[in-house]
Amino acid sequence: MVIDRRAILKGLAAAVAAGLAPGRASAARRPPLYVSCRMDAEGKASATMFSLDGQEIFSTLLPTRGHDATARPASSEIVVFARRPGNWFAVIDATKGGEARTILAAKDRHYYGHGVFTPDGRLLYATENDITSGAGLLGIYDAGDAYRRIGEISSRGIGPHDLAFLPDGKTLVVANGGLRTALETGREVLNPDDIQPNIALIEAAHDQTLAALQLHQPYRALSIRHMAVARDRTVAFGCQYQGDPNDLPPLVGTVSADGKIGLFEMPEVELMGMSNYVGSIALDKSEDIVAATSPQGGSVALWNRRTGEFLTTERMGDVCGVAALPETHDFLLTSGNDGVRSYVEGAETMARVTGDKMQKWIWDNHLLPIDV
Template structure:
């Protein structure tokens, strides 16, 4: 028989507020890093202060944050076989996600707006054919999957209407050593996917640019999608690395001037859209951050060795990170905010 005490305890529990990001200091960003010989996931303020640091079993890549609860999913560097669901209040491991046999995680994921579904970027290991994994988030069990619409999906973003946009990089890789297998014939694309897995739209680049792998995404103004690319052709060819896409239309590429484009060395590592609509692009290979106008017109370049992580700051401009532990603010210039004794990895992830 249920006791009066247990009933009262249950009623009291129902009255307790659900945990939120306020319980860990309201961080604005998540970022993975190497600290000595260990790997960590940090929660950061807009000033670059680390509010918490959680251990990872191996090198991380990107993460995604639950829209309401202080939960983060940290993804292994691609191709990976782990994704960790972490309680950011105390670092408790809630769940370890493992893709189905013969599959690999590909570094990125996204929550649905209500937080009840997690979408993960995946590949079939032997073919690099893309899949989007579907996980319910009460127990973090797998519900199913959907084709990503291409080869080698990497970034995935949820749009305001709940649909997903997928960056299918187009590169088939050896599942063991990441050797690139299909460079002459690669076909990157952008795929618009409904939450139940139906392909709603796709866009590809001009065939002459088929080696421009579409890698990372940011949500721009007017429901446009900004995308960053990595050129798999001759490094001396100064091809555009930024594009804009509105579903239902052809993508538009946004070149930098002839004097500036080669400085990126054919590689864009991260992309972000500032609150005023400006678009930022980083190249750790080139040691350069470039800024573009909302319409894709080139504005400026800022040099910084090994710069890669990039996110929009709430009061304007960008937060950037480098491999030497610095966190920087990019507005009209570049200003150092914090310096940490670690090496930041590729991405800074904005909390919803």
């Protein structure tokens, strides 16, 4: 996601001066920045932007635990969503960091933790729940008018979680996880016997359904949660299994540009290490490699996106956040109890990102790379 480079020039200058620590990055390249939510030892939640050498660009307190973030194109604004089921999102100005505007959910609505801007940055779509009916919704917010809620459309399912635009900038892809929740009951699944996940493709401007893709019947208990979209329109997705914990269904797959779903295989012993749960998913810089994290299993698994070939797993306690590093096939990873590390292809071990602060925080689910 591209944001206004001038808006964070001051923070960047500090990051550039310190240099890049992990990986094989060139000193001539602008250092990447990342945004993630975190908690301290007392449970106080915040959102932070940091560089790979551990420089903190900003840290902003949040009302409660955060989940994911999205950057407004051609702007210094970053929107952070509450963990599901949440009733707020925060708008942070990256030039100031400490100042946030909080937007509360509409009556009888709650958020599911994710949102995406239109490519022009004018509108924000957020995954939401109609608390009364349980229907999944995409709330629409006018970013140019103090994020006023101007409408909503159906998500074409229940429990929409992650969403993104395809490269055409017109088609929304929505991961409807199939799980109904409510604010008063927290994360309790209210429809355990009627989970119907799908991946919906919606022409956003005209609210037109292009497809609602479901997994085959044996895998209907796979709640589709998170996605990463490639430039060729392939959508990689990760799932959280809601069935018998002794089952070992595949957890990661792709939807090709022509709408075909394929699930990735992996050795049974490695699959057991994922504990039927994918917390986040990302593509590397080349978009050749899919990485999926499992905080429950304490592991990150990698596949070749184009062939579906399983590559390897790496161990990291409570790992969840994952994003591409500047070099091909490399990833940055965050953990609830094991700090921030870089996975570099060919390295014997994962390296810790420098800076003591980076290692002491309880990092939350997702990691947003900022292209400046």
